[in-house]
Amino acid sequence: MSHEDHVKVNGLSFTMQVKHKPWSNDDQSYPKQTVKVSVDIVHDITTAAASDDYTTSVDYVTICAAVQAVCNREPPADTQNLSLIEELAEELAAACMKDSPNIWMVIIEVELPKGVLSAGGAGVRITRTRDGRKSEMDCFYIKKWQVRTFIGAHEHELRESQPIVIDLSIDRDPKSYKRFDIFPWLTTALQKFMELNVYRTAETIAAELIKKSFELLKEGTSSVTVELSKPVALLVADTAQITLTRSKFDLEGPSSPYGNPPGVSFSAIAIGSNVGDRFKNIETALRVLENPSNESAFDTITKGNAGLVTVTNTSFMYETSPMYVLGQPNFINCACMVTTTLSATELLKLLKAVESFVGRVPGERFGPRIVDLDVITFNSETIDTRSETERENLENLDGHLVVPHPRMLEREFVLRPLNDIIPDWLHPHVHAPIRILLDRLLQSKPPNEPPMSKVIPFPSYNPESENFGIHVPSTLSYWVLPSLAGSPGSSKTRTYLMATLNTTPDSFSDGGLHTDLTAAMSFVSKSVAGGADIIDIGGYSTRPGAAFVSIEEEIKRVVPVILAIRESSDEKISTILISIDTFRPEVARAAVRAGANCINDVHAFSGPGYPPPANWEANFANMRDLARSLAVPVIMMHSRGDAGSNKDYSDYPKRKRSNVGQVIDGIRIELGQKVQRAIQGSGGVRRWLVMVDPGVGFSKTTEDNLEILRHASSITADEPFDRDLVPFTFQQAIVSTRSPPAALPPLLDRPREPLVTSQPSLAGFPLLIGASRKSFLGKILSQPSRSSNSEGKSLEHPGRETNPNERVYATAATVACAVQQGAAVVRVHDVEEMADVVKIASALWI
Template identity: 40%
Template sequence: MSSSVHDTIRVNDLLLTVPLLTGAVWPKPPGQAALQPVLISLAIPHDISSAASSDDLSQTINYSLLCSLLRESFNDKTPPLETLETLTSRIFDVLFSRADLILREARLKVTQSRAPLNCRAVGLEADATSSGSSWTADYVKHFCVDLECSTIIGVNACEREERQTVRVNISIERWDSLAQRHNWVNYRALTRTLHEVNAHFSLASYIAVVTLEHLWVASPDPLQPIPFVTVKAAKPYAIVFANSSEIEIRRTYSDYPEAFARERRVEPAQGLDTAHTAALALGSNLGDRFYNIELALRLLEAPQAVLGLTDETVTVAVIDTSFMYETAPMYVTDQPSFINCACMIETNLAPLKLLQLLKMIETTVGRVPSIRNGPRAVDLDIILYDNAVIDTRQNPRKELDDLEGELVVPHPRLAEREFVLRPLNDMIPDILHPLLHQSISTLLAGLDSTSDAIPMSKVIPFPRWPSPADYVFPHPSVDPVPVTLTYWTYPSGSSPTYRKTGTNSSRQTRVMATLNVTPDSFSDGATHNTLPTALKYAQSAVAAEASILDVGGYSTRPGSAFITAEEEISRVGPCIAAIRSDHPHLPISVDTFRPQVARAAISAGANCINDVYAFTGPRSYPFTTELEDARGCMLEMKKIAREFAVPVVLMHSRDDARANKDYGAYKYAGPGQAVVEGVRIELGAKVDFIVRGRGGVRRWFVIVDPGVGFSKTLDGNLEVLRDATAITGDVYVGVGNRRRNSLTGYPQLIGASRKSFLGTILEQNTGRKTDPKERGWATATIVACAVQQGALVVRVHDTHEMMDVVQVANALWGSAAIKASYAI
């Protein structure tokens, strides 16, 4: 079972007597049932901590009730059951239909202890999860226990003279439901065949291939899903001082290529099917690589236009994206570096029709045939399609790197390619490879790297807004894609090469200069709120080599005056337009939480949104997707970010910065970790809603801000700064049903410049009160700490001075030089 719950309630070997139409020791006439003893074992993941701490039995599962329920439902008066699979399904029906049990998932083992001749027992195990009023089983294992016979086997001379007992145990695993009748096992036919084979050839590998042949013949589509057969062959009398000697092997069809030729999968004529989920890989290393990938993603969601279809029911929707990576070319190294990423889609296109769509997109974006693994404007591959295994090659020996017109899924090179595994790991780390049956995260961790390999770096592209005057977008079916202004790189953090060498030359912290064009900001109100003073500050920031300029027109200082969106636009719009005119290559962010202000600012020349409420607007704490105002604001901000393809900074906050400072709900995380845990969970919930699902913001555009100085005590602010790395760490969060940290891998912005908590610290020992402008040295300490914690950006007021701090801190903990990459 894949549950993250670590506690399990079990019932072991509950004896039931039920009438079965199949599987008796001696065969019965067709249609005649025989009472059979059946042992039921049940494992239920359930967090028992609440019941253990309070003795509240309502918080646990009553296993006595479970036993009574099963014995009442299945006994000698039960109508005859066809097979063990039927019995298993009926038991799941009973368990998941009881509201008082509150079962979400369960593993059921059904053992027929008086099995057909020649083995001690047969049975099956199945994992099932509930969904509303229904349940599904996605893993089934059939097994035969202690199939025995006497045969001549062994390498010693004495073993060649007399027969000895060989005891064989077999299991057949499929990742499929119980509903597929052709995957049910005829135990009598299988055990009879294996007993005859075992009497003559007690070789585990031969037993495995015979079992696979039995399954192949029984199934009309033996590749869907592929079974895995495990054979354990033991000799109980081979070693005097041991219970037995034994070998164990695990085999599937691909282990016997001569015996099992792959079938060619036939697609529906129109290419339409039910809803499916697929993982796609994207790459580009020619031209404006970021433009190419964004255009490909937009065309992907316009299949009618790309394929020339009139059927409006055809649908493709991007539902998740990975981070974006810059990768050294693989195989053919004499070519430009690649930009790689991946996405998850929902579609009703069948695999070959989806492949046709991808090839048409490649042609539309600009890919032309080149050498294998050579340069291309864009490359799209189907990596996974549901849990399917697909191979359309007529000749299974056809070169895997020459699949023109063919489709092999999972992608045959998946397990060796970090530039595919790493993006998949961002989205689906726990999904199992359908053939290797290892999770994506396990495959990634197992990659070998050479010490001189170039580590992958994550990238954030910044678009050019407004578009150049001569820019013409040639694809009317989708929103215009902006050309790229520049991009930032930062470490992927856990690259195998990075882990091995401990270095990554792209490690650097950048500086965001803060320009408040307001009369009432807490530290520099009325200082730069005229166009000449704003332009002067911008020029100073550029001279100091700031990486980005943040322009704000509405103070979030507690108690500041309310202004309308129109007034905010009148402040930031002309300022951004003038700065863009003077500094065409400077990234500019707009500090706003209002969708209409964000849209106006981008139209004026901004190319990043910095939102202190993470798209939910004020008065959205505690956040839930049911808050109408928060949901409406978030959907509109997501739409703008998607339309303009701009990076977004999403900050943790709890409405009024002075309030809501209690993080007691997260004290389970341990001393000094409650606020960090609170940020991970609260901001993570918003980020998940922003990135995942239809219309989500691309993951590579998101920068997270832990919200230093917002709804946190002095100690809480220090906790966040001291352990900022843990906020985006690859850890599990929550209590009880723990889950992966939703903020794993995101780059961070730290903004603590001149904040009031610094004044509180300075006042503690001497009683000296400080104005915000007097907290420069204190800010320098925080900036150095942020660099040490691996922040991507620090937001500061004193650009020249803090740039010096960052330069030296980068030399200590990262790269000594900060270099913007303007080459696209």
């Protein structure tokens, strides 16, 4: 059994330069000042205590030497290269663990005793682990800050300002906050704010200071604590004091910066199924939950009222090994956020009725179930409907509501989906956000425990299907995606192959080759035999200058091929997954009704044109509604109208300390905005049904395309935007904590103003890469190459001009790169050859 004992070295003092000064001005000099360092090492000292052998514990001398080596070094000549105190803390944590290999976790505190004028000190406290996880919030604090303000419940108290003493603590996510010297700027702003206002109570001052701190330091801030003392409030006591802590969610709610209207609550619901068609069970439950008044079975709960529950956001979907009761089928797990006018107990009652409607019957505890719906959170409330005498254990929960859910902290299949949608929600009992709770759980899991796997289901449609509305289609098959970061026991996965079938006369690569049904079916047969996982069928060329095609003509080109595939006597062909490559809702509906299982939209719902045309809102809403009603996966691609135009990404400033190009941020912002609009709010597409495509070859230069291939994984990485470096407006998707407005906020045609959020909007989405045979490969192949002979003389080797079908080997290089970057899908023309590439590349890198 491991213990979290602590070995500490407190108050090491140094006189040194750091990038901080207690006053706010433009002077770029940073004088030497006192810096105090404390080190808290989390280390199990059981062995040392039992053996009385100091060598099995932590050597104080080694720790001191490591800290001194960092703090006593010569400062850089350029003061702009000095370390901020949080950067100094990072260096100290790394140094302590480097010189003491038995240290697993270290807590570093760096304090500036004179860091804030009229305060007892300011500093930062960070927690770091050897494996690089930043699993705790960084705490920035100001101690004993003395200010004067007007405060009092009585008129005579307001005749002159009173002294108050403030202790301020700000918990910030080390993965997402912008780094700069916050203290002089923050204290100046807060001081001016207090000077302009008069308060009756200390409670109001504390609450307003918290709100203002969030406003000033919104990015990455999880919670703020204010401890406020009034030294002259009571003549018979030293001080009167209040302490107030508020999280981001206390101020904003989980999905909207605007909060909830009166009478509306937000709740997180965990969903699971491991019996029958698990995906259909879950989708059916969600549709019934949102429309219970459509079914007479719910009349006693809903009293005929519609709109009592609205799903505003969903997580990714995961396949999970059973917990508690082994030997049963794997579960499919996910979560959703809802807004509701029901009380918490009424919501629970409705969820149980939905379970029964879908087909759940009483059975073994933690055993198989058709569907399971659990209330995990309700606002930020703590609720336990059991009597006080029944709360000693968790064996008597049936028929009762306990929130936050009492078992959520031990369940990855709950925390991971919640982390997709409310990573910053602060647990009211353990005072940590979801993302930290998940990180802690992952660190404690044994390495041989089966990992959770992200999955995408594909529904089964055919010409006779009438599976529209509340009754959802059955599942044809599902994909298991590359292993999740942080999951122990990662399993082998593979990149899926999408075969490209263009039934057009003018596509850039295979135009005219598959316009008749016989040729198209021959390609399908060869692709299926070669290892294709899905056939992507398009009837409208996206090459620059392609001829206009009417909706009717596009349908005529694609639907017969889909029908022929579904009617094939070869089961491998008749059951192959099909995606329809179109940006038109009418074509997508006709294709899915004929048997397609996925929509591939090169314009990500907004339609062609850049800047977006006048009718983009209607097109976006139509595609969103269609994808939601059909419950089919969608591929949303980044583009800027005509593929050969709009290639300038220079408005996106280059990142500091990063070799990632501007085009990557352009994709993350522009495509991310559309994806968030698609998945959030009433009627949103399920997050687990969305894949993203960075649009290689669409409004990109050759270097841009290479940049995407080199850094594809960063597009969907859990990396926040830097507010200082990316000056763009990120319009939040409308979320239905309110009724949707008549007109959605406009999409960007170009970057303009600072971001309102730093959260990564494409984080975690499955990535599709389509570089097959594209013109930028031909451009590279046509360029001469150079070498030198034995005499050092330069030799030039001429490049070669290639047709698209001569770029197979060039495509192979891009496919190998895509696999290495973690792409879930590659879109290719030469299936058999690329199947070999995927297999070898997967063996090398996955």
